[in-house]
Amino acid sequence: MGAAAVLQPEPAAGNTAGIRDGYKARKSQLLASLQSDGGSTRTIKGLLQALSDAADDALRGLWQAAGLPAGIALVAVGGFGRGELFPHSDVDVLLLMPDGVSCADDPALTQRVETFIGSCWDAGLEIGSSVRTVDECLAQAAGDVTVQTSLLESRLVTGSRKLFTAFRERFRAQVDPRAFFTAKTLEMRQRHTKFENTPYALEPNCKESPGGLRDLQVVLWVANAAGFGRSWDELARRGLATAFEARQIKRNEALLSTIRARLHVVAGRREDRLVFDLQNAVAESFGYTTVMRTDGRIVARASERLMKRYYWAAKAVAQLNQILLLNIEERLVPAAAEARTINERFSEKAGMIEVASDDLYLRNPRAILETFLLYQVTPGIKGLSARTLRALYNARKVMDGNFRNDPENHATFRAMLMQPRGITHALRLMNQTSVLGRYLWVFRRIVGQMQHDLFHVYTVDQHILMVLRNVRRFFMAEHAHEYPFCSQLAAGWDKPYILYTAALFHDIAKGRGGDHSDLGAREVRRFCRQHAIDPEDCRLIEFLVREHLLMSRVAQKEDLGDPEVIRNFAKRVGNERYLTALYLLTVADIRGTSPKVWNAWKGKLLEDLYRYGLRALGGGAPDPKAEIETRKREALVQLQLFALPFEAHKKLWDTLDVGYFMRHEAGDIAWHTRHVSRHVGTAKVIVRARISPVGEGLQVLVYTKDQPDLFARICGYFDQAGFSILDAKIHTATNGYALDTFQVVTAMMPDHYRELCSMVESGLAHTIAAAGPLPAPSRGRVSRRVKSFPIPPRVDLRPDERAQHWLLSISASDRVGLLYSIARVLARHKLNLQLAKVSTLGERVEDTFLIDGPELQQNRRQLEIETELLEAVSG
Numbered sequence: 001m002g003a004a005a006v007l008q009p010e011p012a013a014g015n016t017a018g019i020r021d022g023y024k025a026r027k028s029q030l031l032a033s034l035q036s037d038g039g040s041t042r043t044i045k046g047l048l049q050a051l052s053d054a055a056d057d058a059l060r061g062l063w064q065a066a067g068l069p070a071g072i073a074l075v076a077v078g079g080f081g082r083g084e085l086f087p088h089s090d091v092d093v094l095l096l097m098p099d100g101v102s103c104a105d106d107p108a109l110t111q112r113v114e115t116f117i118g119s120c121w122d123a124g125l126e127i128g129s130s131v132r133t134v135d136e137c138l139a140q141a142a143g144d145v146t147v148q149t150s151l152l153e154s155r156l157v158t159g160s161r162k163l164f165t166a167f168r169e170r171f172r173a174q175v176d177p178r179a180f181f182t183a184k185t186l187e188m189r190q191r192h193t194k195f196e197n198t199p200y201a202l203e204p205n206c207k208e209s210p211g212g213l214r215d216l217q218v219v220l221w222v223a224n225a226a227g228f229g230r231s232w233d234e235l236a237r238r239g240l241a242t243a244f245e246a247r248q249i250k251r252n253e254a255l256l257s258t259i260r261a262r263l264h265v266v267a268g269r270r271e272d273r274l275v276f277d278l279q280n281a282v283a284e285s286f287g288y289t290t291v292m293r294t295d296g297r298i299v300a301r302a303s304e305r306l307m308k309r310y311y312w313a314a315k316a317v318a319q320l321n322q323i324l325l326l327n328i329e330e331r332l333v334p335a336a337a338e339a340r341t342i343n344e345r346f347s348e349k350a351g352m353i354e355v356a357s358d359d360l361y362l363r364n365p366r367a368i369l370e371t372f373l374l375y376q377v378t379p380g381i382k383g384l385s386a387r388t389l390r391a392l393y394n395a396r397k398v399m400d401g402n403f404r405n406d407p408e409n410h411a412t413f414r415a416m417l418m419q420p421r422g423i424t425h426a427l428r429l430m431n432q433t434s435v436l437g438r439y440l441w442v443f444r445r446i447v448g449q450m451q452h453d454l455f456h457v458y459t460v461d462q463h464i465l466m467v468l469r470n471v472r473r474f475f476m477a478e479h480a481h482e483y484p485f486c487s488q489l490a491a492g493w494d495k496p497y498i499l500y501t502a503a504l505f506h507d508i509a510k511g512r513g514g515d516h517s518d519l520g521a522r523e524v525r526r527f528c529r530q531h532a533i534d535p536e537d538c539r540l541i542e543f544l545v546r547e548h549l550l551m552s553r554v555a556q557k558e559d560l561g562d563p564e565v566i567r568n569f570a571k572r573v574g575n576e577r578y579l580t581a582l583y584l585l586t587v588a589d590i591r592g593t594s595p596k597v598w599n600a601w602k603g604k605l606l607e608d609l610y611r612y613g614l615r616a617l618g619g620g621a622p623d624p625k626a627e628i629e630t631r632k633r634e635a636l637v638q639l640q641l642f643a644l645p646f647e648a649h650k651k652l653w654d655t656l657d658v659g660y661f662m663r664h665e666a667g668d669i670a671w672h673t674r675h676v677s678r679h680v681g682t683a684k685v686i687v688r689a690r691i692s693p694v695g696e697g698l699q700v701l702v703y704t705k706d707q708p709d710l711f712a713r714i715c716g717y718f719d720q721a722g723f724s725i726l727d728a729k730i731h732t733a734t735n736g737y738a739l740d741t742f743q744v745v746t747a748m749m750p751d752h753y754r755e756l757c758s759m760v761e762s763g764l765a766h767t768i769a770a771a772g773p774l775p776a777p778s779r780g781r782v783s784r785r786v787k788s789f790p791i792p793p794r795v796d797l798r799p800d801e802r803a804q805h806w807l808l809s810i811s812a813s814d815r816v817g818l819l820y821s822i823a824r825v826l827a828r829h830k831l832n833l834q835l836a837k838v839s840t841l842g843e844r845v846e847d848t849f850l851i852d853g854p855e856l857q858q859n860r861r862q863l864e865i866e867t868e869l870l871e872a873v874s875g
Contacts, residue, residue: 211314311448326386376422561663634666
């Protein structure tokens with residue numbers, strides 16, 4: 001038959017409007033059944049197939065209505081080619097032409113193709129289309145693994161079966177299974193890196209994230225390319241998966257598919273990310289509800305319950321993906337290396353630990369923990385073989401109460417904690433293979449547990465392992481450049497396992513209600529007793545778990561220039577060994593919450609508190625007079641570098657009291673004196689800025705005649721200019737002048753900071769000098785996380801221990817203009833600010849202010865101030 005005959009149009013048939021209405025009605029009916037099915041995942045495969053079938057029927061009708069030639073083929077590719085269609089996924093099709101036929105040479109054919117594609121969109125099919133000849137398809141597939149993958153799952157919808165069959169034969173002959181396997185596994189690693197190599201992101205992509213649906217599809221793609229089968233049952237029949245693994249995969253695939261389908265329906269569009277805005281709605285579609293205590297406190301949100309289920313499924317998928325890909329690789333690329341015997345139970349093969357027999361763990365459960373100890377201590381080992389991973393996956397039933405209470409297992413786990421290397425990798429691998437949660441049952445409860453505190457960006461188990469990693473790095477020479485002071489302290493520490501154990505347990509009681517620090521201390525005490533930890537070490541570990549929040553709270557919320565604060569802190573810590581351990585754990589903990597939370601200023605506060613505490617523990621009560629004299633001498637030494645006139649400092653220092661010198665270090669005192677000493681008592685507003693000595697952001701000095709709304713005006717300027725205030729030291733001299741120092745940061749620190757400093761100096765001076773009422777605070781956009789998980793604002797106003805000043809504590813969701821809103825209220829009531837500690841924890845702020853003023857002596861006024869502050873922070 002000639003080309004002309006091949007391209008004769010088929011007779012048009014059917015009514016496009018009827019096809020469109022029929023498809024939309026059928027799709028609506030199917031989606032309604034999805035929403036009415038509660039939390040069931042049993043019917044999802046049938047639903048996706050039915051949506052695909054409905055699209056097939058519509059395409060066939062529109063194909064005929066467009067009068068397309070009989071000699072070309074309409075081919076489904078990608079996910080649609082698998083015969084499954086999610087509610088708002090693209091309907092990917094290929095219009096396959098015979099070689100030598102081109103739309104460019106046939107305007108009539110072009111018109112029919114355009115009519116067909118347009119009618120698909122009109123019918124509600126979100127179509128993704130391409131028009132290619134067989135040769136063009138094969139050429140593109142040869143150079144692009146994505147095209148090759150899409151064509152691998154192709155199937156005929158309508159048109160020329162002969163053409164499609166010829167194309168499939170030529171395409172399959174072109175596919176190189178080994179090259180395809182290599183390309184897809186590399187592509188998977190790159191995708192995992194994009195999602196930070198964890199299935200535990202707080203807003204995971206249920207299709208693309210590690211442990212998502214794409215990881216299962218990769219297995220089927222490489223198996224299909226190699227001719228091993230196109231379904232889980234086929235893989236099980238060929239020995240690449242066990243029957244149990246196939247069941248587990250199908251169960252978890254059904255859950256992830258149901259979540260993705262419901263996500264599409266809830267969002268009303270293609271949306272594969274479980275974003276905060278949608279998590280609760282998707283959870284409720286499964287029938288989850290928020291669990292509340294009788295006092296109204298939330299035990300578990302509906303979204304938390306769904307996400308925990310998602311994380312468990314994603315974790316299982318990640319495990320099974322690794323097992324099956326290793327199995328397929330062994331079939332495709334048989335290992336050339338011979339096995340090397342480690343002992344009678346294990347051997348090493350190509351850098352992997354391999355069990356001597358598939359039922360080793362069932363016969364000898366003690367070998368389970370031995371696997372991970374060998375992983376730590378055997379040189380050259382880089383992982384576990386597919387055979388070992390499968391044996392672990394199938395041995396979960398033997399990790400029971402007897403396994404957890406076995407003294408020999410206790411000794412093995414204790415030996416793991418005491419190894420000089422490999423601790424982080426071993427425990428992470430134990431968590432990935434679900435062994436850690438089955439050995440430490442208390443750890444199992446926090447696997448996949450979200451922390452909706454707008455502070456932690458990891459699930460609890462991932463945060464704990466991140467903190468453990470951070471502690472471990474303090475003891476590694478190759479990481480000494482990251483935190484030199486911590487590494488210096490760690491170099492003199494004799495028992496690292498104490499810190500590792502404390503890191504493992506510090507948040508292990510999260511999510512139970514009550515104080516997780518006290519509950520965790522109880523759990524770690526039981527662990528130490530079980531594992532025969534030395535009683536003295538046990539007391540230190542228990543102290544670290546119980547008090548792991550102490551140091552960050554004191555450093556970020558209290559006045560470190562107050563000797564009483566340091567005395568109380570030192571008394572609670574007790575001795576230098578406990579202080580050093582607490583400092584190392586605290587730094588590791590804060591760094592392990594979120595990349596955004598740690599900054600150099602927080603690091604300086606903690607290091608200052610450590611040094612002050614160390615001094616108090618070593619010499620009893622600190623002597624303020626001696627400390628002040630030391631700081632003055634050091635400041636004068638620094639001032640000599642600037643050739644100031646003789647006793648130029650005296651005029652300024654005579655107006656400053658003890659509190660100023662206790663709160664400022666020698667370097668800051670020298671900087672203030674150099675810039676202010678010539679202007680004492682003048683009407684001029686002095687503003688100076690420099691790169692912060694701690695190496696992050698700017699340090700800004702303000703010297704001007706005091707006024708009730710000064711702090712508010714300064715906050716207003718920084719708010720408008722896009723700066724965040726990390727810390728404020730407010731001091732009023734005896735001559736009525738304010739000498740204030742601010743630590744500020746901005747997201748746009750330029751390379752040439754001098755221009756930024758000049759801008760701040762001129763802009764802030766102008767703002768302070770300007771008269772008139774305070775401007776209204778700006779109203780910035782609230783982040784999605786804050787919208788989804790708002791923090792109930794809290795205002796606490798109470799006198800300090802000596803009843804001389806008042807301590808104002810504020811906790812709220814962060815937003816632009818928040819600090820300025822607070823400052824306006826303080827200015828309105830003419831409250832004097834002595835100290836401000838501004839602590840931003842992700843999207844949560846916890847600010848502490850030391851204030852005084854006549855209105856605080858009246859109960860009615862106190863109530864008004866608290867009410868106005870609550871309104872201000874509520875936005």
